Amino acid sequence: MQENDARRLDHHTLEAxxxxxxxxxxxxxxxxxxxxxxxxxxxTVYGWLAQYRRGGWGALKAxxxxxxxxxxxxxxxxxxxxxxxxxxxxxMKFAFALWTREMVAKLIKEKGGVNADVFIEFLKRLxxxxxxxxxxxxxxxxxxxxKKTKAFVIQSYADFKGNVKSSMLSLQRNTKKIxxxxxxxxxxxxx
Numbered sequence: 001m002q003e004n005d006a007r008r009l010d011h012h013t014l015e016a017x018x019x020x021x022x023x024x025x026x027x028x029x030x031x032x033x034x035x036x037x038x039x040x041x042x043x044t045v046y047g048w049l050a051q052y053r054r055g056g057w058g059a060l061k062a063x064x065x066x067x068x069x070x071x072x073x074x075x076x077x078x079x080x081x082x083x084x085x086x087x088x089x090x091x092m093k094f095a096f097a098l099w100t101r102e103m104v105a106k107l108i109k110e111k112g113g114v115n116a117d118v119f120i121e122f123l124k125r126l127x128x129x130x131x132x133x134x135x136x137x138x139x140x141x142x143x144x145x146x147k148k149t150k151a152f153v154i155q156s157y158a159d160f161k162g163n164v165k166s167s168m169l170s171l172q173r174n175t176k177k178i179x180x181x182x183x184x185x186x187x188x189x190x191x
Contacts, residue, residue: 116147
């Protein structure tokens with residue numbers, strides 16, 4: 001993708017760019033020259049010209065975005081991601097040293113709600129940005145049981161399986177770390 005890629009522009013700017021390009025061609029400029037001046041691919045300008053010929057100026061208008069808006073905005077997701085990946089639950093005044101679904105749910109509740117889309121987006125960001133092993137314990141909450149979440153897990157199964165297997169094997173060899181999870185009096189291992 002080019003540095004000045006038109007796909008990165010907001011809809012209103014892109015709409016104005018389309019109209020400007022078509023007007024310049026109507027004024028006698030070559031589509032190739034218009035594309036070069038605007039920093040676009042010539043096929044993009046030709047596509048806009050074809051749209052204009054089929055539907056007039058209305059065909060160049062920005063289309064409405066479909067879908068339900070996310071419950072959490074980008075800043076909230078970033079904050080939750082940074083909190084889970086960079087902080088220990090004890091720093092957030094939780095009683096347990098591993099992140100659990102309830103702890104993450106409490107963090108999310110502070111920032112808004114959660115559904116399958118938000119949970120999947122959170123998992124994607126968690127997997128991409130992780131620089132070290134992160135243990136996320138989830139149970140059968142509605143977002144975890146959703147068909148979308150199951151489809152995402154199946155699709156990403158190979159990645160999950162490889163990462164989890166290697167992490168669990170290394171953790172299995174580190175018995176001191178396992179014991180440290182249960183060092184608190186309230187969490188003593190029963191065996």
